[in-house]
Amino acid sequence: MDEKHTGALTEPIYTLAVASRMSETPAHSIRQYIDKGLIIPFKTTKKRHLFSKVDIQKLKSIKKYLKEQGLNIAGINALFSVIPCWAIKSCDLEHRYHCEAYHSILKPCWMASQKGPNCQNEDCRVCDVYVFPEKFTNPKECIKKMTRS
Numbered sequence: 532m533d534e535k536h537t538g539a540l541t542e543p544i545y546t547l548a549v550a551s552r553m554s555e556t557p558a559h560s561i562r563q564y565i566d567k568g569l570i571i572p573f574k575t576t577k578k579r580h581l582f583s584k585v586d587i588q589k590l591k592s593i594k595k596y597l598k599e600q601g602l603n604i605a606g607i608n609a610l611f612s613v614i615p616c617w618a619i620k621s622c623d624l625e626h627r628y629h630c631e632a633y634h635s636i637l638k639p640c641w642m643a644s645q646k647g648p649n650c651q652n653e654d655c656r657v658c659d660v661y662v663f664p665e666k667f668t669n670p671k672e673c674i675k676k677m678t679r680s
């Protein structure tokens with residue numbers, strides 16, 4: 532995925548049926564992933580979900596995690612939850628103190644109800660942490676990032 536084209540990649544254009552077809556994932560599984568916070572598709576004013584190319588790619592990655600790496604949904608959630616977003620976003624200690632994502636490892640940072648000042652006005656759907664989680668889900672790299680910050 533080319534980071535220069537993130538704008539086009541994050542544009543919400545696909546309906547649930549299309550996302551299901553493109554990712555070869557049943558619609559009921561996609562709904563389950565949304566409920567669990569693994570993906571955060573755009574929600575229209577009529578409460579319909581729209582998916583971007585990034586979301587489709589994430590659905591394909593989830594499928595791979597489930598089929599090839601033996602993870603279950605809780606395992607994928609755990610993988611996303613330990614991404615050290617505060618190191619990636621360079622949050623200082625004061626900002627971390629006010630951020631649920633820093634204190635909790637139960638859900639991905641984009642699902643945190645109380646975000647630190649660096650993220651409060653951010654759109655998680657276009658954030659590198661959400662768009663490129665595979666860049667940050669290597670446990671060894673995570674530890675290196677954490678010990679560097």
Ligand code: SF4
Nearest residue numbers: 616640650653655658
């Ligand atoms: S903007 Fe959202 S996805 Fe990015 S680090 Fe903050 S909470 Fe996580």
